[in-house]
Structures are given as structure tokens and as C-alpha cells.
């Protein structure tokens with residue numbers, strides 16, 4: 526087992542990982558930028574090292590500096606969290622070269638799932654159903670129009686290197702193609718330094734269903750059921766729940782096994798998530814695989830009793846899983862709401878000082894946050910402050926507890942998205958489980 530683990534991340538996820546390290550008796554080593562000198566993750570860690578200025582490119586993405594700190598602190602392993610360096614195969618490879626364990630899959634596996642076109646190709650070959658589309662990058666407008674005719678409008682042009690809902694364009698007809706293609710390539714280049722794009726059929730109002738996986742270094746892989754993440758804005762998740770109200774036991778086993786099959790085909794190890802879109806007839810199609818811990822992992826923890834970060838550390842240290850004995854049991858229902866520092870009217874980020882913070886309390890309420898009273902929300906980072914998670918014996922009980930928790934949450938000094946979350950959680954369609962990826966837009970235009 527490790528005695529020291531460096532956490533190459535910040536915010537709520539760094540806090541989350543430190544807690545599991547402490548539970549395992551591991552010293553957690555934090556890193557921080559100028560803007561984060563006073564951040565909760567720095568205070569909570571056993572030791573913390575400054576890695577650079579506020580901009581992530583100079584601090585949290587500075588591989589040379591982070592690896593130097595890991596060596597100086599004698600960390601045996603690095604937990605990358607999510608975002609930042611978590612899906613960077615070069616970083617995983619450099620850890621390997623330095624003799625530091627990267628808590629995640631092997632670099633070549635990360636690389637395989639990093640490009641969406643290649644991931645589609647691999648999953649298709651492994652017998653996993655994929656969203657109708659092409660395993661080819663688009664070269665020009667004429668080719669794109671040809672592809673669209675083959676698929677039938679509407680279609681979606683997507684950045685192969687995309688993430689965080691960035692770099693997707695819906696195209697309804699031929700006339701829109703040129704502009705959409707240029708826009709998508711431009712965004713892909715600007716955000717991911719890679720302008721390759723490809724095309725998928727645009728599914729109308731599907732559900733986003735994903736399967737949590739856990740695999741050891743010996744090929745043993747289990748699934749920890751599904752999460753539904755259909756409540757999204759600009760293709761980014763806002764509310765997640767586990768299990769999905771739309772998935773029955775038979776479908777749960779089927780989609781879980783397909784995800785395991787995909788993971789085994791690529792020699793997957795550690796925690797990972799296979800994302801699918803599901804249509805109204807319960808057909809599901811592979812969307813992408815995230816080779817890291819997800820933001821929404823706590824809802825899976827709440828319904829299984831597993832500590833996923835602990836499991837990640839243990840399997841990275843060599844723990845073997847038993848595919849039968851380690852199968853989790855599903856208990857109750859959990860919901861997560863992501864709390865963003867944003868103006869609920871304009872949807873623009875709302876950085877600034879949190880004058881006072883009140884988190885909801887209760888037996889079945891969990892708060893995963895990386896802020897505290899007096900904390901300054903910096904414009905340099907993602908505006909997600911943290912997550913509120915509630916559990917119930919059934920879905921309605923989890924919803925009721927979330928309604929109360931959202932009422933109790935208070936952050937003075939900054940604007941947060943609580944009013945939007947409240948609208949969603951108490952909307953008849955959400956309560957009835959009639960969720961899909963365009964539901965928030967519909968709810969907000971109802972007024």
C-alpha cells in the first residue's frame with residue numbers, strides 16, 4: 526500500500542480524494558496555484574506544495590513541476606481527480622517513467638478512449654452498440670453533406686477530442702452545414718488544439734445513461750450499476766441520479782454487461798465510466814468512455830456503499846477484485862445537484878468572495894465542496910463549487926430531501942444556480958421520471 530499520494534487537482538474533488546486518503550492512513554500531498562493558497566484542499570492536506578501562477582496551464586497542468594513535487598514529497602502515487610491531467614496519456618506515461626503509480630488506467634488505454642472516433646471504432650469492434658455515425662474525420666463540406674444524407678438530418682458534428690459539452694453542433698439541413706462545420710472546427714481547435722471533427726446522427730431528446738465500472742490490474746471488472754445524467758445545460762450535466770427511473774433490472778444487467786465487455790476489450794483497469802444515449806424504446810448506444818473518476822461518482826457510492834476513491838487507490842496498489850463476490854448490491858436512490866457560481870438569469874459565471882456559506886444538514890445529505898466562508902471564487906477555474914447529494918429509500922424520498930437541502934443551502938456574496946435546480950427538482954416531469962437531455966430548456970422556456 527502507498528504511504529503518500531499526491532493529488533494533482535484542486536477544489537471539491539481534491540478535498541474528496543484527501544478524505545479517502547486519510548481514511549486509508551495515507552498522507553495526502555496537495556498542490557496549489559497562487560489563487561488557491563488559502564483553499565480548503567490545501568488546509569486539509571498533510572502537506573501542500575505551490576506549483577505556479579493561477580492559470581491552469583502554468584500550475585495544475587504543469588507536468589514538470591507536478592512530477593518534481595511528487596518526487597520531492599516521496600509520493601508513490603498520483604491521483605489526478607477529474608479534468609486537468611486526468612485523461613492525459615502523456616502525463617500517465619511520464620508518471621510510469623518516473624516510477625510513480627498513476628491512479629487510473631494505463632496510458633495506452635487512456636489514449637485509445639481519448640479520441641472519440643477511435644473510441645467508436647474500438648467499441649464497435651468489441652460488439653458495443655454505438656450511436657449511428659461515422660468512424661472517420663470530416664475533410665470538407667461536400668463530404669459532410671454526403672454523410673448527413675446517408676444518416677438523415679438532423680445530425681451532430683462533434684469534436685473528436687471534445688469534452689465538457691464543448692464542440693458540438695446540431696445541423697438540421699444542408700444550408701446550415703458549412704457554417705456549422707466551420708464553427709465546430711474552430712471551437713475544437715481553440716479548446717482542444719485539434720480541429721478534427723466527425724458526425725453522428727442527432728438523437729432527439731434521448732436519455733444520458735452511464736455505467737460505472739471498476740477494474741483491477743488483472744482483468745477482473747465489475748459494474749456498479751447505472752447513473753442517469755439527462756438533466757443538462759449546454760450538454761453539461763447539472764442533476765444526476767442513480768439508479769435511472771427508466772431502467773429496470775433486466776436492462777440494468779444488460780447495459781452493465783455491455784459496458785464490462787467494452788472495458789475488457791481494451792484491457793481497462795481502475796475506475797471508469799461508459800456513457801450511452803438511450804432512446805424511448807430503451808435502445809442504448811455508446812457515446813464515449815471517461816477513463817477517470819466522474820464528478821457524479823457520489824450517487825453511485827450512496828446506492829452501493831462503495832468508496833470509489835478508496836477502491837481506485839486499492840486497485841492501483843494491486844488489489845484483486847472478485848467478479849462474483851465484489852458485485853455490489855443496489856440500495857435506495859440518490860440524486861446529485863451541481864452547484865455553480867453563476868447568475869441563474871444570465872447564466873454567466875459569478876466569481877467573488879463567499880461572505881458566508883451554509884451547507885444543508887441531515888442524515889442522508891452529503892456535501893462535496895471545495896469552498897468555505899470567506900473563500901474567493903476565482904475566475905480562473907470552473908465555476909462548479911461543489912455538489913449536494915441526497916439519498917432516499919426510494920426516488921421520491923431522495924427528491925424530497927433534495928428539495929429541503931436546496932432550500933437550506935446559502936452562499937452569500939456570489940450568485941448560484943439554486944433557483945434553476947429548484948425548478949427542475951420540483952417539476953412534474955422530473956418527479957414523474959420523464960427526463961431527457963432537453964428537459965431543462967423546456968422547463969425554462971415554460972415561463
Ligand code: ADP
Pocket residue numbers: 656681687688689690691693725726727728729731733757760761800802812813962
Ligand atoms: P462531452 O465529451 O463533451 O461531454 P458527449 O459525447 O459525452 O460530449 O455528449 C454530451 C451530451 O451531448 C450528451 O449527454 C447528450 O446530451 C449530447 N449529445 C452528444 N451526442 C449526441 C447525439 N448524437 N445526439 C443527441 N445528443 C447528443
